[in-house]
Amino acid sequence: MKTIVLNNDQVAKDTYYLQLQVPEGFKYEPGQFLMLKINKLNEPLLRRPFSIAKVDETIDIYYKVIGLGTNILKSYKKGDLIDFTGPFGNGFDLRNKRIVLCGGGIGVAPLIGLKYFLDSKNITSHCFFGFNSKEDCFVDFGEIATLDGSLGKKGSVVDLLEDLDNSFHVYACGPKGMLKALCELADRKGFSMDISLESNMACGFGVCLGCSINTINGYKQVCKDGPAFNYTEIIW
Amino acid sequence: MKTIVLNNDQVAKDTYYLQLQVPEGFKYEPGQFLMLKINKLNEPLLRRPFSIAKVDETIDIYYKVIGLGTNILKSYKKGDLIDFTGPFGNGFDLRNKRIVLCGGGIGVAPLIGLKYFLDSKNITSHCFFGFNSKEDCFVDFGEIATLDGSLGKKGSVVDLLEDLDNSFHVYACGPKGMLKALCELADRKGFSMDISLESNMACGFGVCLGCSINTINGYKQVCKDGPAFNYTEIIW
Amino acid sequence: MVNLEVKLSNLRFKNPVLVASGTFGWGIEYNRFFDIGLLGGVIVKGLSLNPRQGNPPPRIVETPCGMLNSIGLQNIGLEKFVSEVLPQFDSIRTNLIVNIYGSEIGEFVELAGRLNNYKQIAALEINVSCPNVKAGGAAFGKDPEVVFVLISSIKKVCDKTIIVKLTPNVTDIALIAQAAQSAKADAVSLINTLTGMIIDTKTKKPFLGNKFGGLSGPAIYPVGLKMVYETYEKVNIPIIGVGGIYNADVAVQYILAGASMIQIGTANFVEPDISLKIIEGIRRYLEDEEIDDVNKLVGLAHN
Amino acid sequence: MVNLEVKLSNLRFKNPVLVASGTFGWGIEYNRFFDIGLLGGVIVKGLSLNPRQGNPPPRIVETPCGMLNSIGLQNIGLEKFVSEVLPQFDSIRTNLIVNIYGSEIGEFVELAGRLNNYKQIAALEINVSCPNVKAGGAAFGKDPEVVFVLISSIKKVCDKTIIVKLTPNVTDIALIAQAAQSAKADAVSLINTLTGMIIDTKTKKPFLGNKFGGLSGPAIYPVGLKMVYETYEKVNIPIIGVGGIYNADVAVQYILAGASMIQIGTANFVEPDISLKIIEGIRRYLEDEEIDDVNKLVGLAHN
Numbered sequence A, B: 001m002k003t004i005v006l007n008n009d010q011v012a013k014d015t016y017y018l019q020l021q022v023p024e025g026f027k028y029e030p031g032q033f034l035m036l037k038i039n040k041l042n043e044p045l046l047r048r049p050f051s052i053a054k055v056d057e058t059i060d061i062y063y064k065v066i067g068l069g070t071n072i073l074k075s076y077k078k079g080d081l082i083d084f085t086g087p088f089g090n091g092f093d094l095r096n097k098r099i100v101l102c103g104g105g106i107g108v109a110p111l112i113g114l115k116y117f118l119d120s121k122n123i124t125s126h127c128f129f130g131f132n133s134k135e136d137c138f139v140d141f142g143e144i145a146t147l148d149g150s151l152g153k154k155g156s157v158v159d160l161l162e163d164l165d166n167s168f169h170v171y172a173c174g175p176k177g178m179l180k181a182l183c184e185l186a187d188r189k190g191f192s193m194d195i196s197l198e199s200n201m202a203c204g205f206g207v208c209l210g211c212s213i214n215t216i217n218g219y220k221q222v223c224k225d226g227p228a229f230n231y232t233e234i235i236w
Numbered sequence C, D: 001m002v003n004l005e006v007k008l009s010n011l012r013f014k015n016p017v018l019v020a021s022g023t024f025g026w027g028i029e030y031n032r033f034f035d036i037g038l039l040g041g042v043i044v045k046g047l048s049l050n051p052r053q054g055n056p057p058p059r060i061v062e063t064p065c066g067m068l069n070s071i072g073l074q075n076i077g078l079e080k081f082v083s084e085v086l087p088q089f090d091s092i093r094t095n096l097i098v099n100i101y102g103s104e105i106g107e108f109v110e111l112a113g114r115l116n117n118y119k120q121i122a123a124l125e126i127n128v129s130c131p132n133v134k135a136g137g138a139a140f141g142k143d144p145e146v147v148f149v150l151i152s153s154i155k156k157v158c159d160k161t162i163i164v165k166l167t168p169n170v171t172d173i174a175l176i177a178q179a180a181q182s183a184k185a186d187a188v189s190l191i192n193t194l195t196g197m198i199i200d201t202k203t204k205k206p207f208l209g210n211k212f213g214g215l216s217g218p219a220i221y222p223v224g225l226k227m228v229y230e231t232y233e234k235v236n237i238p239i240i241g242v243g244g245i246y247n248a249d250v251a252v253q254y255i256l257a258g259a260s261m262i263q264i265g266t267a268n269f270v271e272p273d274i275s276l277k278i279i280e281g282i283r284r285y286l287e288d289e290e291i292d293d294v295n296k297l298v299g300l301a302h303n
């Protein structure tokens, strides 16, 4: 399906904010993602997955420029048509606990929509976001940590969660290293946690079996069984 | 090498006029061509050959949108950088006879530069250009024939050359069917003729041996031995 | 009106467009995009007797105009397939083809024999590209004698249409096709993926969990097309062409090369309804060329 | 400073980057773009005893991320090569490697013997992918015994470094590499092109004048890489990796897979000075990874 690009501006270092027109009948849950076909050529061949940060007037996506596909994506202009499939994946599973959102880098994106959703339901949540540096930050809410100390607290965002106990439930998304550190912290502090994972994807809806990750219940598909998983399930 | 696109406007049906900044030290002869790398991807992989229509303030190219590469080429905008190699190929071999230029469709392009060159040397030449229809025409000089009669004389441009005799030398470029018909006419009327040929090309400068055509002297390379050949040499 | 219907042994297909095993799940997943009953047939993912976990991740990576996969034939096994997937095909109006494999001949034969009982299944596609445990891991499909014995054995226990899916990683694919023909296979499909790999220069290790993977996608279509073309000159049974088909032009090229039907694989991931577009594209090509029957196109490039 | 110098038998190469036969003309043509003396070595186009016309046009066509060629080994023949090309290499400060082929063993041997006299030539690369007239047209390179006899015979008449260029169109390329090793080849280079074809749906005929062609370019690199990787585990002689290399990352992948040197082919057409950029890219990779010698990279992906 195609929709119209309404905005595609740089909002932080290598980070862009893509807004798409909401197609008629489009439904989504926070935590889901779209698969974008970047151009009409066979290179890049496969669609690329991007979390839906939020949907209201527009579908909002934040993306980081990494390689082949995202380097082309950034040249889209207002008014261009873009080809998507989805939304795919499960929404975040809502827990009846004190809620914390913890994101690192571009992994903050899917949490924006979750925050927005929780606010709309009057559910209180605490947000902790980490970036390498001030120039990488693209959110204007939540407590911030930066590795170089240029914004918020100096250090890893994981450090900001030291005070949590088992009354909390964390939704986390970010680079592998951060997620692993969070898992150790969760083990230590006893809070529960869902983490949103990434994997190379071909289809996005469970047919290629390419996006498997290893869990204590065998291989699972990030696209269909996730992208969020209970952290205790993951075998790193 | 890279140069700047100064203009890339549509000038006729599926036909675009590409103007490039002349790089320092750039030398060319009428009849030569450039190889353009259309994008930075591996698809399309190979460079595409385009005749240099003319060089004065700018390098002028006329191109027709055909397939993969030219469909992307048409999206270039003023100010974009484009990657070229060349100029390659031989210039037209100038003859001391009454000169006629005969072009069909996009094959008119290289003759524009030849006309311009001859004019600058005060050499008289007669131009005959053929198109399918008025909407395909992108020149404003010469005698025109269109197949549907919407501009100039109705019929093939070949018909316009019926009056030539062996005192003439023709430079021709155009689709295969037209060139074949011209060869028959040349045999009948006795005029001499150089025809500019096309072939799929990989390198453009004689190393891949991919652009061969069959001649009475064995296979020859369009890029290095041509693109213009004495018509009597060609085995169709 | 042009005719798109094709026949294979005693089966009729609405059109020559199938979807390739491993790229179309169990079929039903694609119903969210279009009515899969419009396809010539659906080849479901590789089935084995017992469930299989598949290979460790990462399992896929993109390559220039292609992709590598090392799924390792993950599947739910016969029992679950029969109880959960098959019933859903009662209401789907297209040919269901089940792609099967085993690690030794006995496993293939048992599986084929048991699948023979289910009326929802039109045909079996025998995947001989998987490693042969008894023969030290080399694929069944690389040895014509093994293919002959395997297919003959399957034919004894299963009277459904038998299609043999050949691997391109051999010196002479037509030789293997001939072995399948001698064993009374009803058709051959070619090609499966080319073996390939990618190395991650950051970790300095093979990128895929399984090191090697199968290369598919547009990149490989000239190779598949050539193998279909040469096999067409060496066998009399129908050929089903597969490998890198991403538009109607490439599909038509395969038919001209000698394929009676074609399969769409990797392209299903990129464009879930590409197979419908290709059916329409083949129809339009026939109309433009004023050919009234797709069967008349088969092998024309040999004339 | 990192070391890029590599050795092969008694030869030294400034760096591990060569340019592949048939994609670099006679070398000198590229001097208009850069000083070819900066390359590790230049492999010139396939030479035969007598001049050859090559195949009828069209000879090339683009495919997804690749190209097919059916040049058919057009070349000027030994005599003209010796009189016109060789003298130009007196002043070029890089290793000249001559790629040779014949239609039967005797032709190879005579050619190798005669080339042995010229000091400008550092090594011969034996192209065994061409059809063997005596064996009914199948390529020399598909039969390990033929490769053994061919290379042994060449070694008897030529004491230059002998590299055997292998075809990927076989079931087991490592087996052929082992035959070359047994025959005392100094190195193997792999891969040559994959056989493929394209059909023109307008004319309904094979597009290339010769019907079939060789597939090269980025599309094939995962296949070449895998063949280098598996051959590295089976032979002790150096491997020269070739196939689809289009940037330094892919070049490094080949080295990690086990290639001591690499060749740039099709990419030379797209970007005439790509080989220089790849040399620089390899140097930068080594610096970033803090590895002081390119030789230490060879085969690391096997650890």
Ligand SMILES: Cc1cc2nc3c(=O)[nH]c(=O)nc-3n(C[C@H](O)[C@H](O)[C@H](O)COP(=O)(O)OP(=O)(O)OC[C@H]3O[C@@H](n4cnc5c(N)ncnc54)[C@H](O)[C@@H]3O)c2cc1C
Pocket: A033, A044, A048, A049, A050, A051, A052, A061, A062, A063, A064, A065, A066, A067, A068, A069, A070, A071, A106, A109, A110, A197, A198, A199, A200, A201, A222, A227, C061, C062, C198, C199, C200, C201, C207
């Ligand atoms: C469910 C999900 C949601 C996501 N949401 C977002 C989001 O909201 N915003 C965002 O910016 N990103 C998101 N991503 C990540 C995003 O999909 C990738 O960053 C994107 O696909 C990169 O594409 P590319 O073509 O630019 O990079 P590519 O060139 O495809 O490279 C991308 C990555 O692929 C891997 N890779 C590919 N080829 C190789 C190779 N040869 N060797 C080693 N590694 C290789 C590497 O990890 C590399 O970094 C999400 C991913 C998933 C799975």
Ligand SMILES: Cc1cc2nc3c(=O)[nH]c(=O)nc-3n(C[C@H](O)[C@H](O)[C@H](O)COP(=O)(O)OP(=O)(O)OC[C@H]3O[C@@H](n4cnc5c(N)ncnc54)[C@H](O)[C@@H]3O)c2cc1C
Pocket: B033, B044, B048, B049, B050, B051, B052, B061, B062, B063, B064, B065, B066, B067, B068, B069, B070, B071, B106, B109, B110, B197, B198, B199, B200, B201, B222, B227, D061, D062, D198, D199, D200, D201, D207
């Ligand atoms: C010396 C020279 C000068 C030229 N000058 C000009 C010029 O001034 N202006 C201009 O418009 N054009 C010119 N051309 C032609 C121009 O190069 C081509 O039109 C252009 O390369 C088309 O590129 P493309 O990617 O758009 O089309 P492609 O998609 O590459 O297709 C181009 C053509 O390639 C052939 N082809 C490729 N693949 C196949 C296949 N699978 N089956 C059948 N046929 C195939 C067909 O003939 C097809 O029409 C010139 C060509 C040469 C050799």
Ligand SMILES: Cc1cc2nc3c(=O)[nH]c(=O)nc-3n(C[C@H](O)[C@H](O)[C@H](O)COP(=O)(O)O)c2cc1C
Pocket: A208, A209, A210, C020, C021, C022, C023, C045, C046, C047, C069, C071, C073, C099, C127, C165, C191, C192, C193, C215, C216, C217, C218, C220, C242, C243, C244, C245, C263, C264, C265, C266, C267
């Ligand atoms: C992710 C994936 C899984 C596959 N699984 C199977 C399989 O289970 N059985 C089989 O015979 N072929 C399998 N194949 C091969 C395809 O059916 C097809 O032969 C191959 O991909 C070439 O076609 P394509 O280039 O159109 O994808 C698989 C291919 C892919 C990409």
Ligand SMILES: Cc1cc2nc3c(=O)[nH]c(=O)nc-3n(C[C@H](O)[C@H](O)[C@H](O)COP(=O)(O)O)c2cc1C
Pocket: B208, B210, D020, D021, D022, D023, D045, D046, D047, D069, D071, D073, D099, D127, D165, D191, D192, D193, D215, D216, D217, D218, D220, D242, D243, D244, D245, D263, D264, D265, D266, D267
């Ligand atoms: C136009 C062309 C001509 C070639 N000629 C030869 C040749 O004469 N001898 C040879 O051994 N290989 C020849 N090759 C094969 C290349 O040397 C190389 O092995 C192959 O193209 C794969 O590398 P690439 O993908 O980098 O091009 C040729 C390749 C091309 C594209």
Ligand code: FES
Pocket: A200, A201, A202, A203, A204, A205, A206, A207, A208, A209, A210, A211, A212, A221, A222, A223, A224
């Ligand atoms: S991306 Fe295909 S199964 Fe998950």
Ligand code: FES
Pocket: B200, B201, B202, B203, B204, B205, B206, B207, B208, B209, B210, B211, B212, B221, B222, B223, B224
């Ligand atoms: S295009 Fe390469 S030799 Fe002419």
